[in-house]
Amino acid sequence: MGSSYNSGLSKETNIFHLKVWALVGICFCIFAVLVLLVLWCFVARKKFRTRNKHPVSWIPNVSKEIKEIRVDQNSTNHFDPGRDSLSNGEKYHEKNSDKLMTHPSNGKETKSDGRGQSGSFTFIRSEDVAFESVEKKGSPAVNPPCSHTITLPSPLAGLPELSQLDWGHWFTLRDLEIATNKFSKENVIGEGGYGVVYRGQLTNGAIVAVKRLLNNLGQAEKEFRVEVEAIGHVRHKNLVRLLGYCIEGTHRLLVYEYVKNGNLEQWLHGAMSQHGYLTWEGRMKILRGTAKALAYLHEAIDPKVVHRDIKSSNILIDDDFNAKISDFGLAKLLGAGETHIITRVMGTFGYVAPEYASSGFLNEKSDVYSFGVLLLEAITGREPADDSRPLPEKNLVDWIKMMVGARRSEEVLDPNIYNKPSKSAFKRALLTALRCVDPNVEQRPPMSQVVRMLESEEYPIPREGRKKAKESFRPSLDAEQIHRY
Numbered sequence: 208m209g210s211s212y213n214s215g216l217s218k219e220t221n222i223f224h225l226k227v228w229a230l231v232g233i234c235f236c237i238f239a240v241l242v243l244l245v246l247w248c249f250v251a252r253k254k255f256r257t258r259n260k261h262p263v264s265w266i267p268n269v270s271k272e273i274k275e276i277r278v279d280q281n282s283t284n285h286f287d288p289g290r291d292s293l294s295n296g297e298k299y300h301e302k303n304s305d306k307l308m309t310h311p312s313n314g315k316e317t318k319s320d321g322r323g324q325s326g327s328f329t330f331i332r333s334e335d336v337a338f339e340s341v342e343k344k345g346s347p348a349v350n351p352p353c354s355h356t357i358t359l360p361s362p363l364a365g366l367p368e369l370s371q372l373d374w375g376h377w378f379t380l381r382d383l384e385i386a387t388n389k390f391s392k393e394n395v396i397g398e399g400g401y402g403v404v405y406r407g408q409l410t411n412g413a414i415v416a417v418k419r420l421l422n423n424l425g426q427a428e429k430e431f432r433v434e435v436e437a438i439g440h441v442r443h444k445n446l447v448r449l450l451g452y453c454i455e456g457t458h459r460l461l462v463y464e465y466v467k468n469g470n471l472e473q474w475l476h477g478a479m480s481q482h483g484y485l486t487w488e489g490r491m492k493i494l495r496g497t498a499k500a501l502a503y504l505h506e507a508i509d510p511k512v513v514h515r516d517i518k519s520s521n522i523l524i525d526d527d528f529n530a531k532i533s534d535f536g537l538a539k540l541l542g543a544g545e546t547h548i549i550t551r552v553m554g555t556f557g558y559v560a561p562e563y564a565s566s567g568f569l570n571e572k573s574d575v576y577s578f579g580v581l582l583l584e585a586i587t588g589r590e591p592a593d594d595s596r597p598l599p600e601k602n603l604v605d606w607i608k609m610m611v612g613a614r615r616s617e618e619v620l621d622p623n624i625y626n627k628p629s630k631s632a633f634k635r636a637l638l639t640a641l642r643c644v645d646p647n648v649e650q651r652p653p654m655s656q657v658v659r660m661l662e663s664e665e666y667p668i669p670r671e672g673r674k675k676a677k678e679s680f681r682p683s684l685d686a687e688q689i690h691r692y
């Protein structure tokens with residue numbers, strides 16, 4: 208029996224003249240390989256799912272529909288709001304020889320003559336960037352901003368490919384715990400209404416800012432989605448770049464490029480003013496950058512993005528004193544043909560447009576108003592709403608209008624600006640701000656026009672040429688007042 212079984216196994220078959228036992232062995236091996244393959248696929252799929260374990264509806268639906276609107280660049284006297292948008296991986300660097308900040312001295316501050324050393328001021332000039340400095344005895348010297356274009360690797364280079372979204376990176380909570388040393392206190396950069404921002408370092412060495420939204424707040428979830436929708440896909444040199452996010456359980460985290468020179472609020476009123484004061488040129492550079500980013504959001508993409516919370520603490524500043532608008536948690540998207548929406552009033556006291564505050568009427572002109580307040584804040588160094596001041600000065604916009612009406616415009620300039628701007632540069636900025644805070648929504652200029660006004664040497668139009676001037680720079684009533692001074 209045993210021998211007939213053995214002889215059966217040793218019989219030759221028609222398949223390549225293989226013996227039966229050899230054929231059975233091969234079949235078994237193929238079967239085993241197939242089973243292993245199926246098992247491997249199963250495990251790999253499961254692993255991928257745990258990374259993406261949330262129902263699709265949880266994943267913010269990045270507006271793939273956000274399209275860039277190309278504007279004709281041939282026309283003269285024209286600002287193309289899409290001009291400074293960046294393609295993936297592109298790094299912005301601007302040649303600049305402005306004086307951007309003044310360092311405070313040890314109480315003794317003398318005026319710089321702008322030609323190297325003067326009193327306790329020193330001009331630090333680097334190839335591209337120079338800034339006015341006053342030596343502060345006993346305090347560490349402030350380094351001039353980097354003057355060369357350094358080609359840095361993309362902050363996402365070298366991270367696992369599996370976790371790449373089509374525009375950024377999907378981080379695990381573990382990735383971000385490692386990056387921030389378990390969200391240690393030492394890494395806290397600051398705290399906003401909906402979360403804490405940490406400095407972190409990714410495994411590829413890139414420094415990032417990680418915003419951890421507070422748990423269990425409907426608004427935090429909303430803010431998370433909106434932020435991803437609004438800026439996940441867009442790139443502009445004056446918008447903070449969102450690198451990716453993390454969704455795990457109730458955790459919601461956003462990962463941004465790290466912008467290391469503080470924010471405009473800190474430079475104007477807070478911690479950064481120990482390092483020095485922004486010069487007029489520094490302020491105008493920051494405001495022009497902010498205006499360009501807003502023009503891009505309002506006029507170069509569809510649907511347009513209304514930020515809704517333009518204020519100095521949301522304007523981050525990089526090494527070269529470029530503005531980067533941040534904090535899109537309250538943003539609204541407006542589709543083509545949508546002239547406005549009526550929505551719940553959010554934003555920050557002092558910056559909110561009157562029609563929006565009173566009736567929830569919102570469109571991009573609300574951002575224009577907030578930008579006007581921001582510009583006034585930069586010109587005067589005053590906060591938009593300051594309860595510590597006497598009644599007529601508490602509200603910045605009202606105070607400015609009152610001062611302009613009384614022909615006392617020159618008195619509104621921030622006394623911390625040592626090198627006074629030229630009269631025309633000052634007028635240009637003040638007039639632009641007044642047009643932006645016009646109580647009549649229709650009278651406020653679009654942001655691309657604001658950019659032109661801030662950049663144009665011919666604005667405001669001199670008295671003689673005003674009658675002949677074309678329509679494009681028609682000042683509102685408030686603005687007319689300042690022509691008189």
Ligand SMILES: Nc1ncnc2c1ncn2[C@@H]1O[C@H](COP(=O)(O)OP(=O)(O)OP(=O)(O)O)[C@@H](O)[C@H]1O
Pocket residue numbers: 396397398399400401402403404416418447463464465466467469470520521523533534
């Ligand atoms: N990408 C970033 N790089 C560096 N610092 C950042 C970055 N994003 C935010 N910060 C800083 O983190 C702090 C908190 O920012 P966040 O936007 O959460 O709140 P806020 O704007 O100060 O307040 P709120 O939004 O509640 O009005 C601020 O000091 C801000 O300058």
